[in-house]
Amino acid sequence: MENANASLQVWPIAKSNLRHNFAPHFLLALVLLLLTPVLFGVANLDRTASAVPLEVFVSLTGIILLTPVFQPEQNPEIEEVVQAQFVSSVPVYLIRIACSLAALTLLIGGFAAFMRSSGCAVDMGLVWGTVSNAVFLGGLGMAAAAATCNTAVSYMVPMVYYALNFAGGGKLGVFYLFSMMSGSGSAKGWLFGVGAALIAVSVLVKWLARKYR
Amino acid sequence: MLFFRELKKVVFSVAFAIFAVALVAMPVSQDVLDFSDRKIEQPQPGQDYGVQNKEAPEVIMPAALDTLARAFCQNSYVTYPIGFYKNVKLDSAKQREMADILSALTGLSAEELLALNGQDGQGYAIGTDDGLSVQQDGGFSVTMPSDAQAGAQAGRISLKESVDYAFFKDCMERADRLVGGGSDYAPEKLARFGVVPLTYEEAAAQYERTKQTDHFTGAYARLFSDYLLVGVLSVLPVFLSVALCLRDKRARMNGLLYTRRASSARLIFTRYAAVLTAVMLPTILLFYLSNLSVWGLYPGEALDYLAPLKYALGWGLPSVMISSAVGMFFTELTDTPIAVAIQGLWWFVDINLGLTEMQGGYSLFRLSPRHNSLRHTQNFIDGFGSLAANRILFAALALLLVAATVLVYEQKRRGRLDGYGKCKRFFAGLAHRKEQSAA
């Protein structure tokens, strides 16, 4: 056959997914960011105060953008059609994840730049911390989605974790989401690392579930 | 029976398992499942009874002016618009207006005041090592520099003799508006500057209130409500109803369900009742578990053994109702889990706004009414009407939403409404409008 060695066409896959599976979530994330200045002060803040909107609110974009990565195939009919294709689902997931991570970085970076231009003491450390939070929360959502195939549960897990932090998560140690606004914040590497691992594990779970059934 | 089938569907779901874990974890983490070490003691004469906020002008006026003047000099005003710390910096025009306000209160000219601007440590006694110290609780205390010059300057910013409290309040309100609201200068928060010690008589009266009105157990049930609503009941039930409604969709049951004979109203209300039952049964159990821990602390007193039930149903249930109803309505309307975002955002904003009325906040639209204290029964008595109105409003709103869900469901059954398509069209329309406005 002429297309025996057909290579993976990353861009057409990305384009289609951006348009049909990604756009509504991206819009929601954007709405969240637009709401931030309404709910929080984002002008003339020192570093610790700048961490508040970033950690408490902007981090949530991670739940919005990463959790639904597996959602388009929630419908078993669509799942069958897609999984019977030559290109396996894993690269499609990876492309979606890459898009989500890129969008996250862009949105958070953009928002941080906006805060900076409004006189806030925002530095790369805060951006990194916020991205780490987002990746961790999103990773929790993806893992829950992969494990349960249940949309509501996939959002519930990161939300409950978030609420737990809110209720005073001092006991959570390096996994405390709001460490930068309480002055520390050196531990964000853990959040990012474990978040990335959760994302990897959830793709692996999907792959295994597909392989062994 | 339909009800038990739906109840089984709710209870044997992953979402419910997570809900149950959160329901137990939240009170445990907040230390309100076991109250046995928190006896409400009868005050004895000669004790320290703590402090209270009181509308005492002679205390409030100098304290508030002091804080405002300090903020003015540093051009750094602290506000809490939704409960979160916001540091406001005014531009020169607004700073000028602020100078006018201060001028009206102190008798100094605006120019004199503006000259102090940004002079940390040199002008008014701010930021000098010996003057200002940050206390552990984040508050400031000021000791006036003793040297003559600083003393003279400190003396420069003080209230004019002629200022009365009404005028003062007025000025403070203007200052609050100037910094964008949410500051302690707002009229309803001004009393925070009026920190005065509680007298024995007042403390004894407080105790009597708790004894007479709450019969002790009520106070504990109220505090338990406070935590459980904020952490769990105002937000998590949305997931249960979203999961239940989406489950049909995933299992491709819609086609089957739509053609069944059971009326839409019966199906939706049964389902709703199932979610409420699944949430409330363990909730009531926890209320009692927590309350039981104090039943032995008050021998000889008349306790209200129904208090946990009253608070679970009266205080807790309406929030559960509204959050489940939001879940059902938006899931049936859009076939998407958007309800999670809606309820999540509402909850988030609400609990942050609620942080400003921890000792008894019963505003009409508060999703999670606050009473983060075993004391202050008087606040509860005073706010009871407002609380009742709030709870009734939410319960009614919830039932209205469920009724709307029935309508939506009925339309879908007849093939007239298609959740996703509808919401798609809405967003398409929105995008179109955006394009137009961009053009």
Added chain:
Amino acid sequence: MNQTSIVMEHVEKSYGRKQALQDISLTIEQGMFGLLGRNGAGKTTLMKMLATLLRKNAGQIRVCGVPIEDTKEIRRITGYLPQEFSMYPSMRVGEAMQYLGVLSGLNGKERAERTRRLLAKVNLTEQQHKKVRALSGGMKRRLGIAQALLGDPKVLIVDEPTAGLDPEERIRFRNLLCEVAQERIVLLSTHIVGDIEATCENVAILNEGRLLYNGTVSALTGEASGKVFTRAVDKRELPRLKKELCITSMHTQGGKTQIRCLSEVPVSGAQLCEPTIEDAYMLRLYRSGAQVDGLGGEQ
């Protein structure tokens, strides 16, 4: 020979304790091949296995010489239309074809060309700007066939494609499949016997996970020759006869009921008649000891 056929040997599949397929050995040659059986007989399991959506527990399967374990190659040479075809709700017909074309590994030029050709073939050119979800059941199924053919597969697997279609759509769909089958293997599963009669030369019957029959349609029909009878009976006799005979159809006219039944021995007072494939199918089920009296209901 092996390069153009599907060969299954002693294939087994179970879901937990439930044995879905037991010791299936089957060879499927080029052309239309029908897989007949009741709901739950194991047809869908078998087809999903061939589409690499399920793994077998034991046995061997080779598709055109390729072992089924080589999923990548298998997916390249097979096209699959599941029982219920659906696509991302916001996609339009053309977009869905394009996207699935990408997932089939086609390059841009091939994609555009095949999308155009296949949509024309299934008569959906006019609908290509419609949302997939707005299509009727028949159109959706036709789109399903078009997408399954995108990779120009050697094997086309279609699961219950005619269920829920109106008679006109059903005939159109059958013809489409026959046309497609001229150059490849088309494996068609159905519980509607008429579909097989109209399209297939070879057929296999599955019941409770076991293979009941594998051979030509005419041989299957031949088996039933001399064993199909019709008879007019009194209504009161029906309950008794239902227990004694395998009744495949009933027509009530006035006080009398015309029954069609299967019997290994001549039935008194009954007339011998020409068997249809349905009779033959029922006979096979009957012989296997399957509970069949629920099948030949009043029509």
